[in-house]
Amino acid sequence: MKGGDVTVSSAIRLEDWTYERGERERQEIRRRLIGSLIGHAVFLVLLFGLPSWSPAPLPAVVSIDLLAAMPSPAPSAPRAAPKVTPPATPPPAAPAVVPPAPVQKKKVLPREAPKPRAKPVLKRSPKPPQLDYDDVLASMRDELGEPTPSAEPVLDSPPAPAGGSGRVDPVLAAWLVSVERAVRHSWVTPAQYRNSDLRTSLVVTLMADGRVLGEPEIARSSGDPHFDDNAVRAVMQASPLPPPPQAGDWPFLFNPTD
Amino acid sequence: MTSLSRSRACSGFAAVAILCAALPVLAQEMNPTIEVRPGGLTAHRVALQQFADEGPGSASLQPEKLREALRAALEFTSSVVTLPDAAFLGPVETETLHGSRRADCQEWRTGGADVLVEGVIDETNGRARVQVGVWDVARCLRLFSESYVRPAATMPRYARRIGDDIVGAITGTRGASATEIAFITTDTGHREVALMDSGGSNARNATNSNSVKAFPAWLPGGGGILYTAYVTGQQPALYVTARSRAVRAGSLLGNVLEGEPKYRGVFHPTGESLALVSSVNGSSELFRVARDGRRLKRLTFSPSIEVSPTWSPDGEQIAFVSDRSGSPQIFVMNADGTDKRRLTFQGGYNSSPAWSPDGRWIAYQTRLDAQFDIWLIDPSGEANFPIVEHPRSDESPSWSPDGRRIVFSSTRRGRADIYTVDRDGSNLIRLTRDRGDNTHPVWSPYPE
Numbered sequence: 001m002k003g004g005d006v007t008v009s010s011a012i013r014l015e016d017w018t019y020e021r022g023e024r025e026r027q028e029i030r031r032r033l034i035g036s037l038i039g040h041a042v043f044l045v046l047l048f049g050l051p052s053w054s055p056a057p058l059p060a061v062v063s064i065d066l067l068a069a070m071p072s073p074a075p076s077a078p079r080a081a082p083k084v085t086p087p088a089t090p091p092p093a094a095p096a097v098v099p100p101a102p103v104q105k106k107k108v109l110p111r112e113a114p115k116p117r118a119k120p121v122l123k124r125s126p127k128p129p130q131l132d133y134d135d136v137l138a139s140m141r142d143e144l145g146e147p148t149p150s151a152e153p154v155l156d157s158p159p160a161p162a163g164g165s166g167r168v169d170p171v172l173a174a175w176l177v178s179v180e181r182a183v184r185h186s187w188v189t190p191a192q193y194r195n196s197d198l199r200t201s202l203v204v205t206l207m208a209d210g211r212v213l214g215e216p217e218i219a220r221s222s223g224d225p226h227f228d229d230n231a232v233r234a235v236m237q238a239s240p241l242p243p244p245p246q247a248g249d250w251p252f253l254f255n256p257t258d
Numbered sequence: 259m260t261s262l263s264r265s266r267a268c269s270g271f272a273a274v275a276i277l278c279a280a281l282p283v284l285a286q287e288m289n290p291t292i293e294v295r296p297g298g299l300t301a302h303r304v305a306l307q308q309f310a311d312e313g314p315g316s317a318s319l320q321p322e323k324l325r326e327a328l329r330a331a332l333e334f335t336s337s338v339v340t341l342p343d344a345a346f347l348g349p350v351e352t353e354t355l356h357g358s359r360r361a362d363c364q365e366w367r368t369g370g371a372d373v374l375v376e377g378v379i380d381e382t383n384g385r386a387r388v389q390v391g392v393w394d395v396a397r398c399l400r401l402f403s404e405s406y407v408r409p410a411a412t413m414p415r416y417a418r419r420i421g422d423d424i425v426g427a428i429t430g431t432r433g434a435s436a437t438e439i440a441f442i443t444t445d446t447g448h449r450e451v452a453l454m455d456s457g458g459s460n461a462r463n464a465t466n467s468n469s470v471k472a473f474p475a476w477l478p479g480g481g482g483i484l485y486t487a488y489v490t491g492q493q494p495a496l497y498v499t500a501r502s503r504a505v506r507a508g509s510l511l512g513n514v515l516e517g518e519p520k521y522r523g524v525f526h527p528t529g530e531s532l533a534l535v536s537s538v539n540g541s542s543e544l545f546r547v548a549r550d551g552r553r554l555k556r557l558t559f560s561p562s563i564e565v566s567p568t569w570s571p572d573g574e575q576i577a578f579v580s581d582r583s584g585s586p587q588i589f590v591m592n593a594d595g596t597d598k599r600r601l602t603f604q605g606g607y608n609s610s611p612a613w614s615p616d617g618r619w620i621a622y623q624t625r626l627d628a629q630f631d632i633w634l635i636d637p638s639g640e641a642n643f644p645i646v647e648h649p650r651s652d653e654s655p656s657w658s659p660d661g662r663r664i665v666f667s668s669t670r671r672g673r674a675d676i677y678t679v680d681r682d683g684s685n686l687i688r689l690t691r692d693r694g695d696n697t698h699p700v701w702s703p704y705p706e
Binding site: 185 | 288289290291292293294295296297298299300301302303336337367372394396397429430431616661662680681682684
């Protein structure tokens with residue numbers, strides 16, 4: 001800390017300052033303070049990286065009674081928490097990006113050292129059985145009457161864990177399947193693009209009702225502008241998408257291999 | 259407080275303030291990536307409106323005929339399909355050409371289109387003008403806008419070029435419906451060079467003489483067709499039949515390798531030089547020579563047979579057939595003859611290579627049992643697979659200039675006929691019928 005590196009003699013005391021010496025010292029202090037602020041800012045930016053400065057809010061951890069979400073009993077809406085996802089009607093009053101109503105308290109900003117993971121709150125006891133991600137997908141598919149696809153949508157990174165045990169939020173999992181299907185059905189892939197090594201990454205800003213805000217941004221181009229164009233068109237054509245678990249920026253990767 | 263401790267305190271508070279502001283950044287995570295795989299859509303869905311007739315009287319240019327000609331051009335490539343009128347949620351006929359904005363994109367999207375083509379025509383004093391607008395209705399963005407003026411009588415045929423331009427605006431690669439295919443036919447009883455449109459219509463002979471013709475090849479730009487003629491009592495020699503006034507018809511390279519047979523010539527992509535198959539001491543060899551006969555350079559030096567050259571689209575390499583390894587196989591070398599390497603290792607007889615316009619594939623024929631199939635191999639030799647397989651023989655592949663289709667000759671119906679197929683082997687179409695044996699098809703370049 002620069003503040004400690006003081007060359008001003010420790011013998012100088014407040015009541016001894018004359019105007020000239022005081023001014024010089026005040027300047028020195030200002031200089032050191034500004035230097036300290038700049039140094040801290042640079043340090044923090046470098047440490048946490050510019051891409052983190054995304055406006056997307058925290059993923060909402062939803063409390064769900066997994067037994068209620070399974071298809072075999074009457075598949076009613078999860079009883080545990082209200083306002084899990086905004087229903088298809090009505091759209092939110094505010095057209096801007098609206099995070100869903102807070103389902104439960106997010107204990108994310110503790111007073112001590114920051115925690116990267118949100119603590120979940122499972123209100124029910126006894127604890128529901130821990131389900132495997134594949135089981136959840138399979139059950140969702142059964143419910144929707146779909147055969148298991150030969151090429152399942154692959155997740156680039158595991159979704160925000162619920163409960164800290166690595167299990168997947170089933171609402172998120174179901175939405176990932178349905179949004180991939182919606183975009184896939186609008187994606188035109190002529191023969192020369194299929195099974196090529198072209199890849200396009202987009203970032204799509206979704207509103208709470210599934211509408212696309214603006215136009216998708218090309219995060220990484222395939223190198224072929226028309227392949228990129230077809231990816232952007234696929235998202236725009238599929239809009240409105242199924243309403244996401246939360247509004248905000250969602251990354252899409254277009255991979256034309258069968 | 260001393261100034262020292264005060265400055266320390268200020269710095270300390272500043273640090274804590276910055277750290278607190280940064281906490282939400284630390285606690286955030288990116289949403290998971292959604293990976294999208296290809297679905298069933300392999301073609302853009304185009305709503306092709308009937309163009310509004312604004313002229314005082316378009317007697318010769320009828321909007322319905324123009325629309326059907328455009329539709330055929332758009333659907334010539336499998337990358338585009340046009341929607342039936344019943345699916346239109348907007349008007350079937352263009353009401354007005356839109357400028358840079360339109361309000362009905364959502365309507366067209368709901369009807370299932372991702373592209374809309376609108377237009378107006380007018381005709382005065384025998385000259386027709388067609389104005390076209392192409393819209394991406396997903397993003398509500400105009401992709402293309404152009405005005406074409408031609409004599410009214412030629413406009414329906416010219417519609418193919420307009421359709422090719424529209425395909426280019428939608429997909430990035432210009433369509434190839436306004437192209438031709440040259441081939442060898444025995445229609446007249448002896449082998450002649452013939453021509454037809456890319457869809458098979460308008461077939462007619464380009465030569466008519468007593469010699470046997472073989473190995474047609476297009477001049478870049480399409481201004482003429484090079485071929486080999488076997489005149490009785492003479493060595494085979496190269497000739498050009500002109501299709502534009504800029505090209506001189508007659509013999510080519512007559513002063514080169516005099517007395518030696520000239521079996522075949524294939525133009526370099528720029529048209530400045532040719533790859534030539536001739537003979538040295540009775541053994542066929544490959545040469546390169548400028549169009550005027552100068553700068554003759556021998557490329558192969560092996561006592562084996564070397565034939566069938568094809569240029570890479572950048573003109574830097576030549577693929578050819580050689581039996582130096584014991585059986586006819588496809589080799590690749592630099593355009594100066596250096597760095598020869600064998601490409602095909604599968605199959606006992608591989609020939610007739612044709613390099614794709616995008617440089618990524620070489621189509622060729624491979625013999626299985628007593629007949630040939632058409633395969634594709636990439637220039638590194640890693641990927642190699644069939645695209646046309648049939649118990650009868652399929653030979654002599656040649657690429658359309660947009661690289662979407664391949665033309666070849668097949669005896670599947672008895673006599674040899676010309677067929678075209680998509681580059682993945684689908685959408686087979688027969689082009690010739692009832693005119694003898696038809697072989698050695700070569701697809702023209704884009705019209706100039």
